[in-house]
Amino acid sequence: MGKKAGAMSRRGFFNGLIRDALNWTLESENDRARGEGIEDYLSSFDSLPILGTYPKELFEDEARRLGIDFSQCGEEEAIRRIVTNRMNDNLPGDAAVHGGPVLESVANVDPVTTLHNYLEGVFRTTIPNESARKWTGIRAISEMCGNSPLWYLWFEDKGGAYSLELAEASVERLAPDGENAGGFDAILGHFRIRYFPDTEDENLFNDFSIHEQAVRTSELFDPTGTPSFEGSGRIHESHFLVGTMYIAVSAEKNFLEVFLEAPDRSRTYHPEGLFMDGKDGALAEVLAQGERDRNVPAWALSWFLVDKLIIAICLARKTAPSRIALLEKPGAVFYIDKENRIVERRSLEVRQRCLLGYIPLTANPHSDKIISIDLDGYGKGLLERGHLREAKLVHMQAEVPAEKIEWIDPEWWHARDREISTEGMTCGCLHDE
Numbered sequence: 001m002g003k004k005a006g007a008m009s010r011r012g013f014f015n016g017l018i019r020d021a022l023n024w025t026l027e028s029e030n031d032r033a034r035g036e037g038i039e040d041y042l043s044s045f046d047s048l049p050i051l052g053t054y055p056k057e058l059f060e061d062e063a064r065r066l067g068i069d070f071s072q073c074g075e076e077e078a079i080r081r082i083v084t085n086r087m088n089d090n091l092p093g094d095a096a097v098h099g100g101p102v103l104e105s106v107a108n109v110d111p112v113t114t115l116h117n118y119l120e121g122v123f124r125t126t127i128p129n130e131s132a133r134k135w136t137g138i139r140a141i142s143e144m145c146g147n148s149p150l151w152y153l154w155f156e157d158k159g160g161a162y163s164l165e166l167a168e169a170s171v172e173r174l175a176p177d178g179e180n181a182g183g184f185d186a187i188l189g190h191f192r193i194r195y196f197p198d199t200e201d202e203n204l205f206n207d208f209s210i211h212e213q214a215v216r217t218s219e220l221f222d223p224t225g226t227p228s229f230e231g232s233g234r235i236h237e238s239h240f241l242v243g244t245m246y247i248a249v250s251a252e253k254n255f256l257e258v259f260l261e262a263p264d265r266s267r268t269y270h271p272e273g274l275f276m277d278g279k280d281g282a283l284a285e286v287l288a289q290g291e292r293d294r295n296v297p298a299w300a301l302s303w304f305l306v307d308k309l310i311i312a313i314c315l316a317r318k319t320a321p322s323r324i325a326l327l328e329k330p331g332a333v334f335y336i337d338k339e340n341r342i343v344e345r346r347s348l349e350v351r352q353r354c355l356l357g358y359i360p361l362t363a364n365p366h367s368d369k370i371i372s373i374d375l376d377g378y379g380k381g382l383l384e385r386g387h388l389r390e391a392k393l394v395h396m397q398a399e400v401p402a403e404k405i406e407w408i409d410p411e412w413w414h415a416r417d418r419e420i421s422t423e424g425m426t427c428g429c430l431h432d433e
Contacts, residue, residue, distance in 0.1 A: 068143070081113065081120075111169035115189040116149040118249060122309075123151070125316035125420070132420045135411070136312045142224075144232070152226045155308065159198030161225045162305050164245075167192050172248075186250040186257075193243040193262075195301045196225055209268060209294040210276070210286055212239050242266065243302025255322075256313065260306045260355040261387075266298040267333045267350060275338075293336070299353045307409050310357055314415035319360055321412050323398055325382055327354040329391040354391060355407060356382065 062082050063070040070078045120143075126132035127141050137156045144150040150165040169189045197205045199217060208216070215221075220231030227235055243262030249255075274287035287293055314320055331350030335343045382388055395405065400413035 081116065111171055111187045111189070112149065112166065114187050114249070115166060115169050115247065119149075119151070119247075122312050122316045126312045129420050131418075132312075132315060135315055135415060135418050136308050138308060138312070142226075152224075153305070154224075155304075158304065159201050160204075161196045163192075163194040163196070163226065163240075164305065164309075165192045165194070166190070185252065186248045189247045191245040191247065192241060193245055193302050193305055194240040195242045195296075195305075196221070196227075196240055198225065204297075207294070207296045208240070210274060211236075212294070215239060242296060242298040243306075245302070245306055254361050256359045256361055258306060258310060258313075258355075258357045258359065260302055262298040262302040262353060263331045264297070264299045264351045264353055265349075266294055266296040267292060267347075268294040269333065269335050270337075271335055272338045303355065303407060306355065310359070310412050311409070311415045313359060314412055315418055315420065317359075317361060318416045320400075320416050321357045321359050321397075323356075323358040323396065324408055324412070325354075325356040325396050326394040326407055327356070327382070327388060327391040328352065328394055329354070329388070353407075354388065357412070 059075075059079055059082055060070050063078050068078050068081055073081070123141055126136055127138060133139070139154045139156050141154075142152045144152065148166050150163060153162045153164065155162075167190045169187065171185055172188045173185060196216060197208060199205055205213065205216070215235060218231075220227055220234055222228040222231075243260060245261075246257075246259040248257040248259070269290060269292050270287050271290055273285055273289045273291070274293065275283040276286050277283065310321070329352045330346055330348075331352040332344045333347040333350055335345065337343075383391060383393060395408070397405065397408055400410050401408055
């Protein structure tokens with residue numbers, strides 16, 4: 001039986017509650033610019049008796065729809081994410097996920113929630129749409145609610161799976177024209193990139209360390225090729241790590257910066273050899289003295305994920321990079337002794353590669369604070385940043401390349417012109433923990 005005309009669903013009722021709360025907040029600020037009242041609303045969120053006002057079942061239903069584990073996150077954090085998500089959807093046009101006031105306001109409240117909601121907004125725009133998935137190559141995604149935001153991602157062109165984890169977030173002062181050039185505040189997020197190889201891809205699987213191979217084939221992983229809920233907490237933080245990504249978001253300058261850093265090969269050695277328990281219980285030598293253990297193509301694996309993420313951002317925001325910089329600096333290899341102590345040493349056999357993309361965001365129509373940035377000075381100032389002072393600028397690209405350039409994808413510029421169809425929408429999730 002179809003729904004009667006004029007009938008309101010539980011979710012429609014829920015959306016109305018959030019919209020009314022938002023409108024009340026905005027109206028109470030009188031002449032303030034539309035959207036700026038959200039900051040005050042969310043800053044007092046902890047003391048808002050929202051569960052005592054509205055049925056808990058409404059929030060649980062919405063949490064399931066958004067892939068948020070209500071019990072895992074805790075009521076306060078889960079509802080904070082839900083409320084912010086609904087506020088984004090209820091603000092008009094560019095004031096929502098595709099614009100500034102929510103981003104600017106939430107950034108002043110909680111950088112972790114800001115970055116989570118920003119990426120979630122990009123994923124919600126692209127993942128459920130078959131046409132968008134065609135351009136990003138993302139097959140499915142699953143968010144984990146734990147101590148920090150974490151997403152598992154599966155791609156059409158990769159047999160293995162990725163995890164993208166927010167390790168830390170903060171508000172920092174950036175000076176893109178050099179450290180003595182003033183600067184501006186931005187939300188900065190540090191993400192860990194991990195790749196869990198397909199066990200049937202023998203060449204790549206064997207590039208991972210002996211311990212990683214043992215863990216990957218153990219009961220700590222589930223059939224999706226990612227750590228099980230119980231197993232995720234038992235995997236060493238260094239296992240399967242292939243790269244580091246930073247995202248900086250500035251509402252004042254109206255831009256997003258993506259920075260990727262990874263070695264071309266991630267290599268470890270065992271100077272004293274490696275011994276593991278054999279079938280008879282005795283120690284067996286699995287690596288001879290000085291033998292290389294890990295030899296993972298970390299840069300290629302990390303770049304693949306960030307490439308798709310940049311496409312998704314440009315597709316969702318209808319924008320394109322203003323600058324893409326490729327840099328290199330000296331790399332390192334790691335030596336592990338029999339006590340599992342790790343020593344890092346510089347090595348000419350490894351190059352540390354960096355990709356930095358400056359992506360302008362759609363202008364906030366409700367703000368006159370958008371300030372342009374000197375992109376020429378921005379490019380010159382890159383090498384003055386602390387973590388890039390040893391780097392060499394390999395290439396700088398300002399527009400779609402006329403010819404093929406390694407590690408630069410022309411789709412980053414073409415994505416804004418791609419159409420996202422609302423037909424064939426699916427949840428795009430393999431599992432929820």
